[in-house]
Amino acid sequence: MQDSLTLIRTSDGSHTLKSELFQQHYHSLHGAIQESEHVFFKEGLLRYQHIRNLRILEVGFGTGLNALLAFKYNKERNSKTDYISYEAFPISIEIAEKLEYGKWLGKDYDKTLLSMHTAPMGVTQMISEEFSLLKKQEDILEGMDEEEVDIVFFDAFSPGSQPELWAVEVFSNLHACMKQGGILTTYCSKGDVRRAMLMAGFKVEKCPGPPGKREMLRAIK
Numbered sequence: 001m002q003d004s005l006t007l008i009r010t011s012d013g014s015h016t017l018k019s020e021l022f023q024q025h026y027h028s029l030h031g032a033i034q035e036s037e038h039v040f041f042k043e044g045l046l047r048y049q050h051i052r053n054l055r056i057l058e059v060g061f062g063t064g065l066n067a068l069l070a071f072k073y074n075k076e077r078n079s080k081t082d083y084i085s086y087e088a089f090p091i092s093i094e095i096a097e098k099l100e101y102g103k104w105l106g107k108d109y110d111k112t113l114l115s116m117h118t119a120p121m122g123v124t125q126m127i128s129e130e131f132s133l134l135k136k137q138e139d140i141l142e143g144m145d146e147e148e149v150d151i152v153f154f155d156a157f158s159p160g161s162q163p164e165l166w167a168v169e170v171f172s173n174l175h176a177c178m179k180q181g182g183i184l185t186t187y188c189s190k191g192d193v194r195r196a197m198l199m200a201g202f203k204v205e206k207c208p209g210p211p212g213k214r215e216m217l218r219a220i221k
């Protein structure tokens with residue numbers, strides 16, 4: 001399926017994309033980097049500081065921003081991360097080159113992001129000695145068969161646009177991929193989503209949301 005993508009500058013200055021196909025932005029217009037850091041790091045990964053070998057599963061690789069922030073985090077604390085990301089509609093290298101997250105994270109991170117985008121699908125690639133990336137060009141509705149995942153970054157387009165991705169079956173599937181005590185975070189705080197997570201067997205907490213959003217969800221296995 002061909003999507004038409006527009007580059008957009010968000011309020012913290014960092015870029016996001018708008019998808020014509022889904023009529024959705026990849027991040028909050030209040031700030032792409034700010035949102036990712038809040039939802040997936042402050043309320044997610046930073047709760048796992050005690051674990052040196054992390055296994056992260058992402059739903060929706062998109063721009064690669066979450067993977068890039070996980071790479072940066074991993075480098076700063078000298079740990080080891082295996083990052084697995086599902087993406088049904090990968091963006092082109094030409095679009096990835098325009099994202100320029102290096103302006104905020106440091107020049108070298110532009111090169112790192114490109115190495116992530118050029119990495120082949122379905123093959124584990126060492127982005128550095130301590131950070132592996134496995135991208136899977138698969139529809140998550142067809143199942144995910146990962147094991148022993150510590151953290152899930154659930155970053156699908158909104159339930160209004162893709163309700164089928166926020167369903168009990170998808171959360172049950174993710175639950176089965178996770179370690180006991182593992183956590184899943186998402187920017188969404190909708191009651192239906194919270195109930196679907198509960199039905200899938202998670203304990204669910206509401207947390208303060210990123211700028212522009214009152215709340216978000218954290219699900220714990």
Ligand SMILES: C[S@@+](CC[C@H](N)C(=O)[O-])C[C@H]1O[C@@H](n2cnc3c(N)ncnc32)[C@H](O)[C@@H]1O
Pocket residue numbers: 025026027059060061062063064065066067086087088089090138139140141155156157162165
């Ligand atoms: C909100 S965007 C992802 C944002 C991304 N994490 C980032 O930092 O740019 C949602 C992503 O999910 C992908 N997607 C949509 N439907 C999907 C599906 N059924 N299976 C896997 N990925 C899907 C979209 O192509 C898009 O890249």
